[in-house]
Amino acid sequence: xxxxxxxxxxxxxxxxxxxxxxxxxxxxxxxxxxxxxxxxxxxxxxxxxxxxxxxxxxxxxxxxxxxxxxxxxxxxxxxxxxxxxxxxxxxx
Amino acid sequence: xxxxxxxxxxxxxxxxxxxxxxxxxxxxxxxxxxxxxxxxxxxxxxxxxxxxxxxxxxxxxxxxxxxxxxxxxxxxxxxxxxxxxxxxxxxxxxxxxxxxxxxxxxxxxxxxxxxxxxxxxxxxxxxxxxxxxxxxxxx
Numbered sequence: 001x002x003x004x005x006x007x008x009x010x011x012x013x014x015x016x017x018x019x020x021x022x023x024x025x026x027x028x029x030x031x032x033x034x035x036x037x038x039x040x041x042x043x044x045x046x047x048x049x050x051x052x053x054x055x056x057x058x059x060x061x062x063x064x065x066x067x068x069x070x071x072x073x074x075x076x077x078x079x080x081x082x083x084x085x086x087x088x089x090x091x092x
Numbered sequence: 093x094x095x096x097x098x099x100x101x102x103x104x105x106x107x108x109x110x111x112x113x114x115x116x117x118x119x120x121x122x123x124x125x126x127x128x129x130x131x132x133x134x135x136x137x138x139x140x141x142x143x144x145x146x147x148x149x150x151x152x153x154x155x156x157x158x159x160x161x162x163x164x165x166x167x168x169x170x171x172x173x174x175x176x177x178x179x180x181x182x183x184x185x186x187x188x189x190x191x192x193x194x195x196x197x198x199x200x201x202x203x204x205x206x207x208x209x210x211x212x213x214x215x216x217x218x219x220x221x222x223x224x225x226x227x228x229x230x231x
Contacts, residue, residue, distance in 0.1 A: 009191075010189045057152065057153070062153070082153065086146055087146070087152065088183075091142075091181050092182065
């Protein structure tokens with residue numbers, strides 16, 4: 001068993017085109033570190049010094065991880081993590 | 093070039109007018125790889141702001157999963173500018189993450205005339221494209 005991570009089109013350059021990859025860890029932070037070890041550069045697109053990047057949405061199963069503790073959210077085998085870039089903009 | 097039905101354009105304009113002076117936003121889904129916008133999905137602007145928009149994150153997950161299940165993709169991503177022209181702002185460009193999408197902008201700054209323009213935004217480069225009206229409506 002592992003944790004399935006669904007990757008958006010814009011980040012598939014890091015996963016060799018794969019729509020979903022697998023990783024492991026006890027927390028989202030550890031999972032992202034494990035993914036970065038397999039797909040170098042991915043972490044930097046998801047996380048900055050302040051935590052999860054503001055315009056990247058990460059969901060654990062059906063919840064936005066921001067409501068589950070962000071990077072410290074606990075994850076376990078069988079979970080599905082979905083990454084979606086926020087759709088945003090403005091007039092300035 | 094974006095080929096789209098008049099009916100879909102009218103739905104986008106109606107949404108933009110209804111939410112004015114806040115920015116309105118949404119997607120038009122179509123079969124993956126077809127470049128054909130067919131299914132209008134108005135999204136909630138979680139910012140409820142006249143100067144900024146952001147899809148509500150939970151609604152986005154639901155709509156993106158629905159598109160996945162139907163083998164669709166976001167062919168058009170639309171939003172309105174309510175006080176400026178229908179041209180991508182610096183903010184729009186920096187957050188544009190769908191290189192294959194048509195970014196449709198409408199301006200509601202004039203009360204009785206709505207400017208509608210379409211762009212692709214790839215790696216920070218904006219290219220305006222022609223909007224071609226498709227013959228019939230979409231059922």
